[in-house]
Amino acid sequence: MKILVTGGAGYIGSHTAVELLKAGYEITIVDNLSNSSIDVIDSIKEITNKDFNFYELDVKDEDKLNEVFVKENIEAVIHFAAFKAVGESVEKPLKYYENNLENTISLLKVMQKNNIKKIIFSSSACVYGDPEELPIKETAKLTTTNPYGATKHMIERILKDVYKAETDLSVIILRYFNPIGSDSSYKIGENPKGIPNNLMPFIVRVANREIDHLNIFGDDYDTKDGTGVRDYIHVTDLAIGHIKALEKANKDIGIFVYNLGTGTGYSVLEMVKTFEKVNNVKVPYEITKRRDGDIAACYADPSLAKEELGWVATKTLEDMCYDSYQYIINRK
Ligand code: UD1
Numbered sequence: 001m002k003i004l005v006t007g008g009a010g011y012i013g014s015h016t017a018v019e020l021l022k023a024g025y026e027i028t029i030v031d032n033l034s035n036s037s038i039d040v041i042d043s044i045k046e047i048t049n050k051d052f053n054f055y056e057l058d059v060k061d062e063d064k065l066n067e068v069f070v071k072e073n074i075e076a077v078i079h080f081a082a083f084k085a086v087g088e089s090v091e092k093p094l095k096y097y098e099n100n101l102e103n104t105i106s107l108l109k110v111m112q113k114n115n116i117k118k119i120i121f122s123s124s125a126c127v128y129g130d131p132e133e134l135p136i137k138e139t140a141k142l143t144t145t146n147p148y149g150a151t152k153h154m155i156e157r158i159l160k161d162v163y164k165a166e167t168d169l170s171v172i173i174l175r176y177f178n179p180i181g182s183d184s185s186y187k188i189g190e191n192p193k194g195i196p197n198n199l200m201p202f203i204v205r206v207a208n209r210e211i212d213h214l215n216i217f218g219d220d221y222d223t224k225d226g227t228g229v230r231d232y233i234h235v236t237d238l239a240i241g242h243i244k245a246l247e248k249a250n251k252d253i254g255i256f257v258y259n260l261g262t263g264t265g266y267s268v269l270e271m272v273k274t275f276e277k278v279n280n281v282k283v284p285y286e287i288t289k290r291r292d293g294d295i296a297a298c299y300a301d302p303s304l305a306k307e308e309l310g311w312v313a314t315k316t317l318e319d320m321c322y323d324s325y326q327y328i329i330n331r332k
Pocket of ligand 1: 199
C-alpha cells in the first residue's frame with residue numbers, strides 16, 4: 001500500500017516514515033524543507049535500506065501535489081506538514097493560520113479529486129488547553145491558548161465537517177503528548193534550529209555544553225515537586241501509533257480520535273534527574289519564573305488507543321533520555 005507522508009522530513013514524520021517502511025508499506029514523502037533538511041531523506045533510506053520518492057514541495061501548491069498523487073498512485077495520507085512553534089505563532093498568527101489551514105485544505109481537495117478516502121492527522125494535546133481533569137480523555141473539553149494550537153483544533157473541525165459531507169472516509173486524528181527520543185540508529189532525531197523552546201532539546205544542549213544551564217520555569221505549581229508535569233512519549237512509540245492507525249483506517253470507515261501518550265506524567269525535575277543518571281552527565285539548572293501560557297500538568301488517558309488500535313507505548317523514560325542524548329552526541 002502506498003502512503004503519502006506530508007512533512008516526512010520533520011521530527012515525527014521521519015520516524016513514522018521509518019516505521020512505515022519497516023512494516024512493509026511503500027511511501028512517498030512531500031516536504032518543503034522549511035524546518036528540516038534533505039539529509040533526513042537520505043537517513044531514512046539508510047536506516048531502512050529501502051527507496052522511495054521525495055518531492056520538495058509545499059502542500060499548499062495544489063497542482064504540484066495533484067501531480068504527485070497521480071504519478072505515485074497514493075492510497076492513503078498521513079499529514080504532518082505544519083508550522084509548530086508556539087511562541088512564533090503568537091507573534092505571527094497569520095503565518096500559522098495561512099500555512100497550517102491552507103495546506104490542509106489543499107491536501108483534502110486533492111484527496112477528493114483523486115478519490116482517496118483515508119487520512120491520519122497529526123494533532124496535539126495542546127487542543128485540551130489547561131485540562132479540567134487528569135488523566136485527559138479524548139472526550140475532554142477542547143480549548144486552545146495560542147494560534148498554533150488553534151490551527152490544530154480548527155483542522156480537527158474541518159476534518160469532522162468533511163467527514164459529515166463524505167461519509168465513506170476513514171479519518172483518524174491522533175493527539176500527541178510530548179514526543180522525545182530518537183530512532184535507535186541515531187541517524188534521525190529532534191534538532192531544532194537556534195535555541196530550543198521545548199524541554200528535552202534544551203536539556204541535551206546543556207548536557208552537551210552548548211548552553212550553560214537550563215532554566216526551570218517555576219517550582220510553585222500544584223504538582224509533586226512544584227515543577228510542570230508532562231506525558232513524555234518516545235517518538236518511535238508515537239510513530240508505531242501511526243501504523244496502528246493506518247490498520248484501523250484500512251478496516252473501518254468513520255472519524256476516530258486517539259490520545260497518543262504513555263499515561264504517566266513526569267515533572268521537569270524528574271526529567272533532569274533521570275537524564276543525568278542515565279547518561280552520566282550534569283545538567284545544571286536554575287529555577288526561574290513561570291513561562292507565560294504554561295500549565296501545571298498534562299497527561300493522557302491512553303486507554304482508547306489500547307482498546308481500539310491495540311497500541312501501547314513500550315519505551316521507558318530511561319530509554320527516552322538515553323536516545324535523546326545519543327542522537328545529539330552522534331549527530332554529524
Ligand atoms: C509544548 C507546546 C505544545 C506542544 C508540545 C510538544 C508550548 C506552550 N506548548 O508543550 O503545544 O504540543 O510542546 O512539542 O510551548 N520547561 C522548562 N524549561 C525549558 C523548557 C521547558 O522548565 O527550557 C518546562 C515547561 O515549563 C513544562 C515542561 O518543561 O513544564 C515541558 O515544556 P515543553 O517541552 O516546552 O512542552 P509543553 O509546554 O508541554
